[in-house]
Amino acid sequence: MALTLAVGGGAYAAFGTGGRAKPAPSSTPAVTARVTKTDLVTTTSFSGILTYGSQRDLKAGGTGTITAHPPQAGDTVRRNQSLYEVDRVPVVLFYGKVPMYRELKKGVDGIDVVQLTENLRALGYDGVSRAGKFDAGTEAAVKRWQKRLGVAQSGVVKPEQLVFRPGSVHVTAAKVQSGDKIEANAPVLTLGSDRRIVTAQVKDDMRAKLKQGSAVKVSVPGIGEKPGKVTKITLAAAAGDDEVPSGATPPEDSKATVEIDLDGTVGTSTQDQLPVTVTFADQVTRDALTVPVEALVALREGGYGVQVVTGSGKKTVQVTPGTYADGRVALTGSTLTEGTVVEVPANDQ
Template sequence: MTALPAAGTTVTRGQQLYRVNDQPVPLFYGGTPLFRPLDKPGLVGRDVQVVASNLQALGYDVGTQPKVGSVITQPAADPAPGGSALSPKDGGGTAAPAGGSSTGAPSGGPTRAPAAPTAPTAPTSPTAAAGAPAAPTQTTVESGDGVVTGSLIAAIKRWQKAVGLPQTGSLGIGDVVVLPGAIRIGALQTQLGEQGAEALMSVTPTDKVVTVPVDPANVGSIKQGDKVTISLPDSSTTPGTVSGVGTAVKGNAASNSAAGAGPGGPPTVDVTVAIDDPSTVKDFDSATVQVAFVSATATGVLAVPVGALLALSGGGYAVQLTGSGGLVAVQTGMFAKGMVAITGNGITAGTQVVTAA
């Protein structure tokens, strides 16, 4: 490892994530890591599409890709004497630097650097001469596949020149890190000069979200898409939307004790809230906030301040009308934010009542 990002750094598409042997390892977006050397025209697969789509997004002309259903002649593997394909380390392919790509979403787990795998052994035929080239095969392009074309190879070379990589026109395992999107660097788990064979760092998505521990008894009233109000540390509020409701109960004191893990906190279920306007929290890296959920809604009701309610000796409540000073028995409805819904004889919109100062 010859360069590492600082904790808290945001890395986006095409930017250097780290350096191995003083060669940059950039970040590409996608769901399929580079699992083989892309070093021959005609190779077909989703890993090729990842390269093509990222280069195109970075402004490189990758040419026209073959359409779905096209039949492509796959290049034959270069056989070793006896019919075995050479492994990358033996010169039969592009050797992979330390620092491989991650195959999972950046949920805080470590990005690992796998060693370059050995290429599979090509089948041999009892009648084939030792070292005879294998016959090429044909592959049909499916949805989501890309194809290594001459235009794509040329685009790779232009990109390699721009980022300071050798202009080979090919990519090997570990030459780029593939993750679903932009990431924020968490804790580093290696240091400069190390081999990079273990975990390198933890990463998380760049979108800021709020995680709310909710009593399991109340989770049933919360649904994905519900609107909430988030109270921030600077006393301002911002709207949010429930983006996920967990299913795992955490902190069950009884089960923790039974398992020998010691007493735990009260049981909770995590509810994830997305912030509707991310600019409202740009000054906060992490913070404790309060989230107000709407558990029930009432429309078209008449409401008065809770302080206007007077308890009656026989039970129930009344309000005192201004002017006449008479009391009117009322039935109460929903309480929310210091207000209460009421109904009663003579209570109409605009009725004035006495309330506590």
């Protein structure tokens, strides 16, 4: 009589009444496999959301009325394009890491002036300073730029007329519409970088398996699998509590926010806030001696074994199963060697 035992997701059979498992007679030809040495990797998955990185609100630099339709969610704004318009004056995007915080005019110097002149050169305006000084040549170039924008040619760039961001931006939300009256510091748009990231909320037991720099794979619907890397892990307390300081022990019901950078581009046509699946290796067993999971048989006296096929027949060798992954199992504490032939019993239904 055959006894079937489910272990580790596979089915194993013990036969006979003696101390060793003996296969029952069968007309099915025996299937064999070799013991191989390989790395076994077990994986864990969790859900995440594909979105845009570095999201934050863009606030109005002054008061007035929105006089043109601002970009809408999903739009990308690039260098020298208008983010919004107040009292018929466009607020323009230039590239730079230092925010626009003062008037830029003849006589001033600094890194913000360098950013301004670099953008003007990129747009084809010549004669601007290369030394970070707002000189007469820079003033003349600013006036030509203002003329092309259709605004007063003052040669002075005011903080409420220019926004510096490190690169092109993606609009994730529009806070105003044409005709709205706004006050200074009122949110106008929510902007993110054009860099796509994945964010996820994971429980503490899952977070403990991750660390900054951990490699992951992200399954994106309609695109496929993309490699990625954990770039940030933020511990947070339960709802209503303050954020947990770095290094502190969070409460049992806390979750962590995990941020993942994708290696490779994801087109802007791929929707924002798209659910994705993140997979990572939580255990790696290197140079393991492995056999197909189906090669394991449960022994009557307890434990597991494999049927080793030799030139004169076969014999049962007791083994200790280790890691299961990809349809194979690592064997530990056995006398088997790489290349040994084992029987893979048929799984009769």
